[in-house]
Amino acid sequence: MTLDKKTFKKELRQRLSENYAMEIEDASEQELFYTLGTLIKAQYAEAWGNTWRRYISKQQKQVYYFSIEFLPGRMLKSNLLNLGMLAMVREALAELNIDLDKIADVEKDMALGNGGLGRLASCFMDSIASCNLPGNGNGIRYDYGLFKQRFVDGYQVELPDEWLKGGNIWEIRRESKAVDVRVGGHVYLAEVSKGHFKPVYENARVLRAVPYDTGMVGYDNDVVNTLRLWSVEIPASEEDKYQSIHGRRELEDLTAVLYPDDSNEQGRLTRLTQEYFFVSAGIQSIIRHYKKQYKKPIAQLSEYVSIHINDTHPALCVPEMMRILMDEEDLSWEQAWDITVKIMSYTNHTIMAEALEKWSIDLMKRTVPRMYQIIEEIDRRYVETIKALHPYELVERTRIIREGQVHMAHLSIIGSHSTNGVAKLHSDLLKAVVLHDFYVIYPDRFNNKTNGVAQRRWSQIVNRPMSKVLDETIGKTWRKNPDDLKLLMNYQADDKVLTKLAEAKKANKQALADYVLSATGIAISSEAIFDVQIKRLHAYKRQLLNLLHIIKLYQDIKENPQIERQKRVFIFGAKAAPSYHYAKVIIKCINEAAHLINNDPAIHDQLKIVFLENYNVTLAEKIIPAADVSEQISLASKEASGTSNMKLMLNGAITLATLDGANVEIRDAVGDENIYIFGLTEQEVYQYYQNQDYSARQLYEENPIIHRVLNAFIDGTIPNIEYEGREIFDSLIQYNDEYFLLRDFDSYVEAQQQIDHAYADQSFWQKMSLINIANAGRFSSDETVRRYAEDIWKVDPIRLPVDEEG
């Protein structure tokens, strides 16, 4: 029942008239956006209800993806595409003199996440629905998303992101599905009958968790799953306890803000309460739904429910499931434990020790006392079961409660049947190093699931010029079947196709150049190499290495202005966590270097630096189609997977990378000749750790180029960084360059020179670019979620009505 153009226009007119008493010709973009949005929502409403009913009538096992972050970005075009309406609506609006892109620009970028982790969760939601899989998201509806970034005098300034201002057309508030969550106070066990204990809660606070559901529309398949986000409210029964505005505020603040830190957890009580809040609400609602709709005994829960713990923030799923099964459903510990482990699975996203989540015993006791009791018992029994099998030290190292802290990764591994890393290298490192102790104890629990991206969004929606060339060259099947991008390999020597792809890239670069000019006033030429590094600002991601190379180029040009070089535009997008001082120092230095270089008449347009403010999904969508070079230059072993690397290759950018995360698999996919690899390998990095024989100072003293580049930070070459420049310098020399930038500098510079040469030969470059596009299919998150579904969740695709008829 997809609409045709005529009916669509009629519907739009009618809704606009109903909503705003207005004619299309007089409506603002805002009014058109809301009208179009409600029209789209009405389009999938029936399929949404049907999907839900089908799961129940087939008693289908469902997976619930628990994540403290989701980063969907804008949803208008993605919903239109998946409903098969995008082209039709674009045309119909054009006939009414309306530009769909302008309407789409009205939508607020939904940024309830920091970066890769949250974006992965959203790519998964799209793919789960698109692959006919019964899966739902569970998270928090933050009133404020990730802060809005502005630069003032080159410094990052954070402003609140009021994404809900003006309403959110996609969500449905479901008050009837609200649940209560208890936090704080004291809990003791009282004997209710002989040998049978129940917890008694004293002085606990009751929070009302109200769900807001958003339809996750599958691609061309009539499946609409649910993303359920929870918001806190004061329960009616507790109204009189919250008479002061202050008290209400304090409670309502619980779901006000997303923690703007993607690795280091600040020991914040609010954060732990947030974690328990969405975990408890989610599990209660799953069990209520199961009992009411599936009408099966609780002992069979694991046959119908799978819960995924996305990083450790939802690790309290383990004790919360135990609590409900024992305290409320009266199962024994053994029964409850058996079910819990079968239901739970866990993804690890980091090997950075400081990013492994821990909570002090004291905080946990105060915040979630019943959780702490259960965790203590899990820990005690864990030791009991394995102590006969393994050495004492190994047992001690893997305990959940150690040295006054609760280790959430340990809880997640012990309380689940599957632990996976997010790229081959990362999963291997988990087994060999980071989680080696657990691998010894539970070898069968470990597996790899390489990340992927929702390719429909990251190609069809964001890159229409390229998509058109693909359609004309290999037909349209790639739109549903990313593997069919392979067909492009037949055209790697076809000049016509190569030229068309190059023209598409050029058009995208011009569009980005126009945007850059309007957003920053900086003029860039689409003739230049667009060299892109977009990701959170983090020392291990080494944006600073990129800057060191830029400064080297600057110094080269100043010294030898007459040498012919490829023009380059270095494009950055990156937010620093507000409390991450060093990352902010790097932002300041890049901005000041940009100011210097962009305004130096001796440079002309040979070199430009553009640091775009407020990197988010919407900005990524503008930058990625225009990229020539994809910078993936983290220190080997530090980036778990990376996903911007996948988005960029899909759009024909050439990857410049260390052998880290999924870069290794990108190299395997495209071959050594179609990627630029440099730098230390992960073994070499570990070798340095073992031998403790790295000396950054020696490199500084012996390598004249490094010497000159680093001096630019402290000798006034780059103005306005008196303190910041010194800090950078000291981090590299005094503190011995934790991420081996100086060690990798020469090989990075050399790889960059090779890129210059390659780009000079346009047909050679275009062929590499084509090969990258052609081999991007394997990084589709469709494939990734199918692997999760088969290997970990054990959920089957839904049989669709069409299948049943056929």
Ligand SMILES: *Cc1c(COP(=O)(O)O)cnc(C)c1O
């Ligand atoms: C894809 C994406 C990321 C992840 O980037 P990495 O380079 O893999 O760290 C972060 N933020 C946004 C907005 C993204 O779209």
